[in-house]
Amino acid sequence: MSHLKKENASTLENAMQLMIQTFHKYSGNEGDKYTLSRAELKELLTTELGNYLGNAQDKEAVDKVMNDLDSNNDGEVDFTEFVILVGALTVACNDFFLEFNEKEEKKK
Numbered sequence: 001m002s003h004l005k006k007e008n009a010s011t012l013e014n015a016m017q018l019m020i021q022t023f024h025k026y027s028g029n030e031g032d033k034y035t036l037s038r039a040e041l042k043e044l045l046t047t048e049l050g051n052y053l054g055n056a057q058d059k060e061a062v063d064k065v066m067n068d069l070d071s072n073n074d075g076e077v078d079f080t081e082f083v084i085l086v087g088a089l090t091v092a093c094n095d096f097f098l099e100f101n102e103k104e105e106k107k108k
């Protein structure tokens with residue numbers, strides 16, 4: 001993915017490129033290069049989303065995320081399915097942020 005130009009990219013464009021790079025960093029470890037196996041997903045969740053998802057080491061938690069994400073039921077998480085996870089987490093973070101701001105407003 002290093003052929004993607006970074007020099008003039010906006011913050012959001014950089015964020016999108018980082019999402020792509022992050023996915024491929026893990027998806028290339030075993031089996032299909034373009035999808036995440038259960039082991040690859042687990043490693044990505046633990047390493048990249050540990051702060052948000054907490055104990056993804058927990059096998060059941062990984063299975064649950066896997067089952068939720070694998071919408072075409074092929075036992076692998078492809079990039080489209082991964083983006084849905086990141087999108088859902090981003091929405092959850094934004095809700096938290098808005099709620100936090102509202103509470104701060106009321107304190108004034």
Ligand SMILES: [Ca+2]
Binds near residue numbers: 030
């Ligand atoms: Ca793979």
Ligand SMILES: [Ca+2]
Binds near residue numbers: 069074076
């Ligand atoms: Ca799938």
